Amino acid sequence: MSLEAAAERAFAPVSEALTQGRIPGAVLGVVDGGGKRAVLHAGSAQIEPERAPMRRETLFDLASLTKVIFTTTTILRLIAQGRMALDQPLSELIPDLRQYDLKAPERALTVRQCLTHQTFLPAVEPLYTYCSDPQTLRAFVLQRVWKQGPTVYSDINFILLGIAIERVTGRPLLAQPLDPGFTFRPDPDQCAATERCTWRGRVMRGEVHDENAFALGGASGHAGLFGAIDAVLDFAAAMLDGTALPPEGLAALRRREASQRTLGWEMKYEMWSGGARCSEDCIGHTGFTGTGLWIDVERGLAWSLLTNRVHPTRHFDSGIIPLRRAVGEAAVAAFDAG
Numbered sequence: 001m002s003l004e005a006a007a008e009r010a011f012a013p014v015s016e017a018l019t020q021g022r023i024p025g026a027v028l029g030v031v032d033g034g035g036k037r038a039v040l041h042a043g044s045a046q047i048e049p050e051r052a053p054m055r056r057e058t059l060f061d062l063a064s065l066t067k068v069i070f071t072t073t074t075i076l077r078l079i080a081q082g083r084m085a086l087d088q089p090l091s092e093l094i095p096d097l098r099q100y101d102l103k104a105p106e107r108a109l110t111v112r113q114c115l116t117h118q119t120f121l122p123a124v125e126p127l128y129t130y131c132s133d134p135q136t137l138r139a140f141v142l143q144r145v146w147k148q149g150p151t152v153y154s155d156i157n158f159i160l161l162g163i164a165i166e167r168v169t170g171r172p173l174l175a176q177p178l179d180p181g182f183t184f185r186p187d188p189d190q191c192a193a194t195e196r197c198t199w200r201g202r203v204m205r206g207e208v209h210d211e212n213a214f215a216l217g218g219a220s221g222h223a224g225l226f227g228a229i230d231a232v233l234d235f236a237a238a239m240l241d242g243t244a245l246p247p248e249g250l251a252a253l254r255r256r257e258a259s260q261r262t263l264g265w266e267m268k269y270e271m272w273s274g275g276a277r278c279s280e281d282c283i284g285h286t287g288f289t290g291t292g293l294w295i296d297v298e299r300g301l302a303w304s305l306l307t308n309r310v311h312p313t314r315h316f317d318s319g320i321i322p323l324r325r326a327v328g329e330a331a332v333a334a335f336d337a338g
Contacts, residue, residue, distance in 0.1 A: 003030050006334035007038035010303065013326040018043045022318045023290065025054035025192065026307040030331055031233040033240035033300040039229055046193035048203060048312050059183075059191045059226045060306045061209050063287030066225040067158050069235055070178065072115060072264025074165055076249035079111075083168050086112040086252075086263075093164040097142050106146060111164070114157035115264050116257040120148040121156040127212045128199070134217035138163060155212065155222040162221020173219035179238075181231025184219040191226065192308040194289050203312060209289050223287075229306055232293055236302035239295050253283060254297060273321070275328030277336075288314075292324050296332065303331045 007030045014026045025043030039056055046052040062069065078084050084093060091097050091107035098104035105120065113119050131137040141159055166172055174184050188206025196203045199211060208214050210223035218224055238244035245253070253262050260269045265283035268274060274284045274294040284294035290309030295302040305327050309318040 002338065003032065003036055003038040003335075006030050006331055006338070007040050009334035010327045010331035011040045011042075012330065013323055014040075014305070014307075015042065017319060017323050020319075022323075023307045023309045023320070024311050025058075026290075026305065027054065027056060027058060027060075027229045028303070028305050028327065029229045029233045030301065030303045030335075031237050031240075032302075033237060035234075035237040035241075037230075037233050037237075039233075041229075045191070045308065046203070046205060046311065048193075048196070052193075054192070056230070057190065057228050058306075059186045059206075059228050060291055060308070061191070061194050061204075061223075061287075061289045062225045062227055062232075062291050062306075063210060063223050063289040064155075065232075065285055065287045065291050065293055066213075066223050067221070068264045068285045068293070069182065069227075069232070070176075070225050071158055071161055071165065071221045073179075073245065074176065075111065075115065075161060076245050076252065076263070078165070078168055080246040080249055084111060084164070086110070086115075090114070090160055090164060094142065094160070094167050097160075098145075100143070104145070105148065109160070111161070112257070112263070114161050116261050117153050117157055118151050118258060119154060119157055120151070121146055121154045122149060123152045124155050125212075127159075128215035132215060134215065137215055158222035159212070159216070159220055162219075165221065172217070173221070173224070174217060176219075178225075179231070179235055181234060182225055182227040184224050184226070186226040192306075193311045194308060195310045195314055196312045209310065229304060232304045232306070233302070236293060236295050236304065240297065240300055240302060254281060271325075273324045273328070275325045275332065277329045277332040286324065290318070290320055294328055299332070299335065301332070301335050303328065 027041040031037040193205040194209035213220040213223035279298035281298040282296040290307035
């Protein structure tokens with residue numbers, strides 16, 4: 001079956017979600033290791049305050065896809081350059097981390113632990129309510145005495161990793177080199193809208209939806225990246241053909257570090273977002289705004305579903321979790337049938 005037919009099969013549940021009004025719009029793409037792709041789109045990039053059509057070129061707030069497309073990839077490239085190491089304590093990269101208590105447990109956390117979410121840090125914290133100055137807020141993150149808890153998927157892990165990248169490279173995240181097609185500073189007119197934010201008093205379009213990333217200046221290790229479907233598919237194709245990372249970095253991503261995770265990415269587990277049909281050699285990640293990317297290395301197939309499911313509000317059951325699974329299962333089944 002052609003990639004076009006696979007995309008059409010996978011888009012069927014997306015069309016149903018659009019018809020039911022569960023999501024305003026969506027773009028779906030499938031790609032193989034040679035870069036061949038098929039893309040479908042429908043619905044609206046914005047429905048309020050005025051309607052705007054969804055296009056193939058629409059830029060999405062990729063939300064937590066920032067963690068894997070930017071942060072994890074950047075760290076693995078820096079490791080390959082010998083500028084940091086997986087088991088290096090964060091305090092060697094950020095010497096002022098909890099600088100008033102040199103025995104603080106935060107200072108012992110490693111790059112690997114943060115990448116795989118194997119720390120005691122909380123899932124999320126309303127940092128934006130503490131301070132509006134990005135540099136002061138970074139200092140607050142570094143000096144905060146974090147309450148210890150169970151290992152959970154944590155934005156704080158990647159906020160710290162973003163600061164580590166800034167320290168190692170000597171440049172802020174907003175000035176970091178990005179793969180083609182990605183940006184931290186998009187043209188709002190080219191973007192899909194996200195939420196009508198009560199804190200900021202407007203519909204977010206071309207500004208990062210995540211409040212903490214916004215307060216940190218618009219770019220953080222956990223959120224802030226924007227891109228259209230073809231940029232995401234270019235990245236996925238480069239992962240499949242082995243050019244996105246040095247060989248040791250790609251090999252590391254294929255090793256399971258925890259029950260559900262490799263470095264940065266999720267790996268297949270029961271009821272995961274990529275569906276049940278993908279191989280065990282599949283990595284993926286999702287973003288809160290309604291985005292997702294899955295890369296099945298064994299099959300040489302990747303697919304991405306980009307939606308603006310939080311527009312105009314997150315407080316609505318968009319059905320994004322079963323939708324992602326349905327898309328993945330349809331894409332893989334159609335690809336295998338070919």
